[in-house]
Amino acid sequence: DGGITQSPKYLFRKEGQNVTLSCEQNLNHDAMYWYRQDPGQGLRLIYYSQIVNDFQKGDIAEGYSVSREKKESFPLTVTSAQKNPTAFYLCASSIVGAANTEAFFGQGTRLTVV
């Protein structure tokens, strides 16, 4: 089955700790994205990557970091510098350079920082 997998589904961390969220896809997509969603709000773009070893900041990149060492993987690290990290995090992937193809989303990771 082709798809995009996020793990874990739920994650709890203590304040001040860094935490890494996993995102893996086997769709052979070049582009991958990370979004944050707060209760009752839309999705906000954190980072995106169009090719291995390259990524760009989105609208709310402060306090987050990413890497793209493999085409299939785009992990997101929520650092201690992120002031309000508790949120629902969504990863997506798509084909690059074609506006007429859809993006595929994972099922999300709900991060709670206590």
Next chain:
Amino acid sequence: DAKTTQPPSMDCAEGRAANLPCNHSTISGNEYVYWYRQIHSQGPQYIIHGLKNNETNEMASLIITEDRKSSTLILPHATLRDTAVYYCIVRLRSARQLTFGSGTQLTVLP
């Protein structure tokens, strides 16, 4: 990316057609209109997209006005499982980003 405007919420009776509007008055010629939906606490799901012509698939129909400044997503026979937040997005040809707005919360009532 062109901005979109959607009503924050709508209700629809089960079995009736749900018509969800979207305004994208600043859309440019090479931008596609996409619709996604998000059922509570899940990842968004692609529904349909179009450029100029009306489109239909097994899930929905997309009607785009001739001037492309607005569109309507139609769910022909809404069911309770169609209750979700529906997002209208316009997507640049370069497809570097996907920008989501606040969407429309559709509630299908029994």
